[in-house]
Amino acid sequence: MAGHEHNEHSIGFYVVILFALLALTGLTVGAALVNLHAWNPVVALAIASIKAMLVVLFFMHVKGASEKMTKVVIFSGIFFLLLLLGLTMADYGTRLWT
Amino acid sequence: MHTNAATTEHNPALRHHFADMTQQKNSASLGMWLFLVTEIMFFGGMFCAYLIYRLAYFNDFGAASTSLSLKLGTINTIVLLLSSLTVVLAVNAAQRGKQKLLFFYLIATIVLGCTFLGIKAVEYHDKFVEHHVPGPDFHFVAEHPEGHSEQAPVNQQHAQMFFSLYFVMTGMHAIHMIIGVGLFSGLAYQAWKGRYDRNYNTPVENAGLYWHFVDVVWIYLFPLLYLISRHH
C-alpha cells in the first residue's frame, strides 16, 4: 500500500529527466527533417512514446512509489484506446479489399 | 481496505467517512488516475478521427501540416516540458513541507502555462489571417519547394480536414490547459494560505498528475500535427 513514502528524488534528478525530454524533442524535430520514407511517422511516434513514458514514470511517479493498481489503470486506459483505434481500422483498413 | 485504523493521528483534513489519511489519500489518487483514463478515451476519439483521415488523405495532410510554424510548435513544446518540471518540483516541495517554494513553483507553472496559451493564440491568429480556418473562407495553397514543380494540387477539402482536426485537437488541449491554469491558481491561493503541508498535499499531487497528462497529450500532438512531411 502506498503510504507516505514520498518519492525521494532530488531536484537534480528531475532536471536530468527534463533534459532528456528536451533532447528527445530536438531529436524528433531533427528526424522529421530527414526523409526516412515510411519510417518517419514510426520514428516520430516512437520518440513521442519514450517521452510520454519518461513523464509518466518519473514525473507522475508511477515508477517506484505508486502501487500496482495505478499501473493496471494506466494499462487498461492504453488497452481500450488501442482497441478503439484498432477495431476502427479493421473497417477502414479493409474497405479496399475485394 | 484500511487495516490499521488508528495509526495516524487525527488530521483536520480527514473526512468523516474515511478511516485514516492513508485511505483518503489512496482513494483520491486512484480517483485521479481513473479520471485520467477517461481523458485518454476522450482524446482517443479525436486521435481515431485523425488516424483515419491521415491515412486516407496522406499527401494533402502532409502539405497542410507544413504550413504550421515549426518554430512556434517547438518553442511551445519546450515551454510545456519546462512547466512539467516546475509542477513536479512543486509536488516535491509540498511533500517536503516547503510552503514558500511550493508557492513559487505553482506560480512558475501558471506563468509557463499562460506562455503556452499565448503562443497558441499567436498561432491561431496566423492561421486566421492565412485563411486556414475551416469554413467558407478556407483557402489553402501549398508552398512548393523548388524542384517539385508538378505537385498534386492540394485538395482543399482534405486540407480543410487537416485544419479541422488541428483546431479541434489543439483546441481541446488548450481548454485543458486553461482548466489547468485555473486549478493551479486555486492551489496557489491555498498554498499562500499555508493549507498544504507534509501530511496533506493530495490536491497538489493530483493537480500535478492532471498537468502531466495534458503534457503527454501534447507530446503526441506535436509530431502528429507539426512534424509530418517536413522533409523534402
Added chain:
Amino acid sequence: MAGNVDALYIFLLLICGLMTVLVSTAVIVFAVKYRKRLGHRAHQIEGSLGLEITWSVIPLFAFFTFFAWGAVIYFQERTPPRDSMEVYTVAKQWMWKFEHPEGAREINALHVPTNRNVKVIMTSQDVIHSFFVPAFRIKQDVLPGRYTIAWFRATKPGTYHLFCAEYCGTQHSGMTGDVVVMEPAQYEAWLAGGSTGAPLPVTGQGLFNQLGCSTCHQIDGRGRGPSLAGVFGNKVSLEDGRSVTADENYVRESIISPGTKIVVGYKPIMPTFQGLISDDQLNALVAYVKSISQQQPGQPAGSEATAGTQTKSQQVH
C-alpha cells in the same frame, strides 16, 4: 436469397426457441417443485465446474454455427455476380431515382425482369438512406459521397414494397416505392414503351468529351493520363506501392478527388471535378468508363454479354 435467409432464420428460431423453452421450463418447474413449504429447507450447492464448462462450450459451438452460416449468406448478399444487369440509383430526401442501363429513368418504382441478377449501384444526394426490399430480404444503406451496392434476383412476377430503412428526416416513412418484377418479355415491352433517354454509357461518353476528359485520357494511352480502357474491374497499381481493384467507388473517387490515389507512373495533375458535375452525370461517367473496359480484348468471353455495361449497339435479350 429469400429462401436462404428464411432457412437460417428458422434454424435460429428452432435452436433459440428450444433454449427458451428449456430454461423457462426449468425455472417454472423449480419454482413449483421447490416452493417454500413447512419443514423444507434449501439444499446449499456451491456450484460445479463441469456444468459451467458444459454450458459455456455448448452455446459457443451453437454460436459458431450461427456465425458461419450467417457469414456465408452475407458474403453472397455482398458480392453481386459479374453478369448482373446494373441499375444506377440516386436517393434523396425523400425519393428514389432509378436509371436503367438502356436509359430508362423512373422514380419510386423499379421495374426488373424475372430471373435476372440485378445489381443496384446506389448513392445519395443528401443524407443516409437505406434500400430495403423485404420480399428479397435485402437491405443496404445508401451513402452520400460514395457508392454502395445491393443485388437481388427476383423469381416471381409481382409488385413488392421498397422501403427506405434508414431514418432520413421528416418524410422518411414516405420514402417508399415499388419493385415491379415482370416476365422478361413484358419487361422488354415496358422498356420500349417507357421514357427514352440515351443509354447511360452513351450519355457518359458525351460527358467524357464535353468535360475534356478525353484530352488527357485517350484510348491509346498517349494522353497525359492513363488510358481508361481496361481499367475497370482490374487491379491498378498506385504510386505509393499499394494496388487496388478499380470498382465503382474507385472511379468515382478518381473523378471527385483525383489526388488521393495516384496511378503509378503518372503525375497528379488531374483536376478535381467535385462540384462541377451532378450525381447523375457522375453515374453516367462511371457507366461509360466501365463500358470501355468490358469491350477490351482479353476479357472473359461472358463479359461481352454483360447487360449492365452494354453500349447501344447491343440489344437486350
Added chain:
Amino acid sequence: MASVTTIPEQENYLTNGYGIKSWLLTTDHKRIAMLYLASITFFFFIGGIFALLVRLELLTPEGDFLQADTYNKAFTMHGMIMVFFFLIPVVPAVLGNFLVPIMIGAKDLAFPRINLLSWYLYMIGGVLITHCMLTGGVDTGWTFYTPYSTAFTNTKIIEAGLAAFVAGFSSIFTGLNFIVTIHRMRAPGMTWGRLPLFIWSNYATSLVMILGTPVIAITIILVAAERLFHLGIFDPRLGGDPLLFQHLFWFYSHPAVYIMILPSMGVISELITAFSRKRIFGYRFVAFSSIGIAIIGFLVWAHHMFVSGMSLYAALIFSFLTYLVGIPSAIKVFNWTATMYKGSISYTTPMLYAMGFIGLFLIGGLTGLFLACLGVDVHVTDTYFVVAHFHYVMVGSVLMAYLGGMHFWWPKISGRMYPEGWGRLAALLVFVGFNLTFFPQFVLGYLGMPRRYWQYKAEFQVLNIFSTAGATILGVGYVLPLIYFMWSMRYGKPATDNPWSAAGLEWMTSSPPPTFNFDETPVVDFEAYDYEHIKEAEVPVAH
C-alpha cells in the same frame, strides 16, 4: 456472525434534517439516491408519455394523429430520455448509490461531494433536455446519425447533445466513485470473494462508464463543432466520412447497453438467492462474467453497422466477436436457474420480477443473436425486429429488474412494507402488457415494417393494434407501483430490519439505515449469500 443490533426508533438518514437544504446540499449517498429516485422517475414518465404518443400514432396506418415531424420528435425524445435520463442511471444511481456503500460496510462513497455533483450534472442535463423538448425538440432519432444531424435537420441538436454530454459526465463520476469506493472502502473482512454480486456488477458497469462515456462526449463535441464551425469531420460533402460518426457513437452506445443490463443482472442475483434461500450457484462464474461482459462488450460495437457500407471483413470480425459476448450472459442465465434448483422458493413480488426477468432476458438476448447473425441482420436491421429486441432487454429485463429491486429494498429504503397483493398484481400486468406490446413487433419486423415510420402499410395494422393495446396495460402496470409506493411511505406496515431474512450487510443495519449506515464498522467473517446460517424469521408472505 457479526450482526449490528439496532434500536427501531433510532434516528435514520430520513429523519436527519428536514428542510429543502438538507436534501439539496446533502452528501449522504442514501439521500442522493432518493434525489435520483425522484428525478429519474419523473423522466421515466416523460419518456413514457412520448411512448404513448408513438403508440397512439401507430394505431392506424395513416399519419392521422401527429404530424410527421412531431412523430419523429416524439420517438427521438422518447429514446433519448429513456436511454440517457432513465435507463443508464436508473439502477446504479438509485439502487447502486443507496446500496454500494452499505453492502461493503462503508460509511459513504469515497467522494460524497462528487456524488452530489453527479446528481446536479444529471439535473442540468435534465433541464437542458426538458428545455429542448419544450422549445422544439430534436428529430434525429437517439442515434444522431450524420450528416442528417450535422447538416440537414434544423432542430435543436446542440442543446440535446449538450444535455447528453452533461448527463454523460454525471455517469462518469458515478462510475469513478463506485470503483474507488469498492477498491478502497471495503469493511474489514470484506474480501473480493465475499462481495455481493450486485457489487461486482456495479463495478463492471462502472468500468464501462469511465471507459466508454468519454468517447460519446467527444463525439458530441465534434457534432456540435461541425454544426457551429463548418468542420467536416463527419460530412461527406466536406470530405468526411459519416461512418466514422457511427463507429464513435457505437463505441460508446453499445457498451452503454451493458451499463444498463449489468447492474440489473446484479439485482437479479440478489433476488434469486434471497427468495430461493440459497447460495448463488457458481459465485465466481457469475462474478467474473460481469467483468467479461464489460470487457468483451467493447469489442462488438459495429454490429450496429452491418448494412452501413462498412467493410465486409469488418462485419465478419464484429459478428464473430458479438457472439463471444453471449457466453458470459449465458453463464449468468444458467447459474441463476441452477440457483433455484433445490431451493426454498417464495413467490414474493421481487421474485416474480426476477423470474420474469429470466424469461424476457432470454428472449431479448437470444434475438440479439439473430441480429448478430449477418445474414439475418441484413433483413431485420432497422425494422421493428430491432425495436422488439431492445425493448425486451431494456424494458423487459432492466426495468423488470429495477422494479424487482425497488420492491426488495423498499423496506430498507423507506422503513415500510409495500402492499404485497398490489405488488403481485402490478408485476403480472407489467409482464402481460409487456409481451403484448413487444412480441408482435418481432413479427412486424420480420414482415418488413421499418422502424421510425410515422405511417405504414395497411397490412401491418393488426399487429400494431395489439402493440398499442399492450402499451396501455403496461402503462397501468407502471403507474400502480408509483401509487402504492407513495401510499406505503405513510400507511405501509413498518418494516423490520430484515423483513426477508436475507443475507448481506444492508440487512444487518436498521431500516431505514442511520446516516453513517452502521453504528460501528462491521467486521465481515462470512461468505456472500450465507443462507445456510441465516435463521428464517417469520415468513413475511403467505403463498
